[in-house]
Amino acid sequence: MSNNAHAADAGSDAQFGRSLRVGLFAIVVPVAVIAGLVGYVVSHTSPAAALNATSMPAAVAQRIEKVGTVTVQDNTPHVARTGEEVFKGSCTACHTAGALGSPKFGDAAAWAPRIATGYAALLQSALKGKNSMPAQGGGVYDEIEVGRAVVYMANAGGAKFAEPKAAAPVASSK
Ligand code: HEC
DSSP, X not given: OHHHHHHHHHHHHHHHHHHHHHHHHHHHHHHHHHHHHHHHHHHHHOHHHHHHOXXXXXXXXXXXXXXXXXXXXXXXXXXXXXXXXXXIIIIHHHHTTTGGGOOXXXXXXXXXXXXXXXXXXXXXXXXXXXXXXOGGGGXXXXXXXXXXXXXXXXXXXXXXXXXXXXXXXXXXXX
């Protein structure tokens, strides 16, 4: 019996060593994973982290990019976007499906009474927002870009507005 007990002791020593290693793994791995996740979340939410992330200029540029400007010309500093580009960048989020009660793109019946108020009124609504529609559709655009998007949408809904001229000095000089 004592022999057996000794063998069992030796066995449990080895076993203890094994479970110690397994135990360490069971702690180290989840801790590493959690630390990684926390790091990920922090680097994606903290403005300070964003500012410090100079090693990731692309990521920073993306973070401070205008909302909804996923177009080819994003990085060209001052080429005013076309109405279609602005539409695809922001307005489509609601107007393609008619979300939140917005006049649907191409729906002449929905647009007719609005078109009747005139381009200037529609432009003001688009620039400043109206009821559920945020100013500039939630994007940040030059007035001419919003104007072009209004014309693009209104004309698709039956209007015959002329595209606003680029000649008018644009507010932003940056
Ligand atoms: C978050 C959803 C949303 C987005 C994004 C959005 N709109 Fe709208 N839009 C609306 C809603 C809702 C209305 C209807 C507002 C009302 O009459 O109550 C509306 C109405 C309009 C009208 C008619 C305004 C009037 O006076 O009758 C114009 C013009 C317009 N949007 C232009 C735009 C343009 C241009 C963009 C993109 C730059 C855009 N919208 C993006 C929700 C949106």
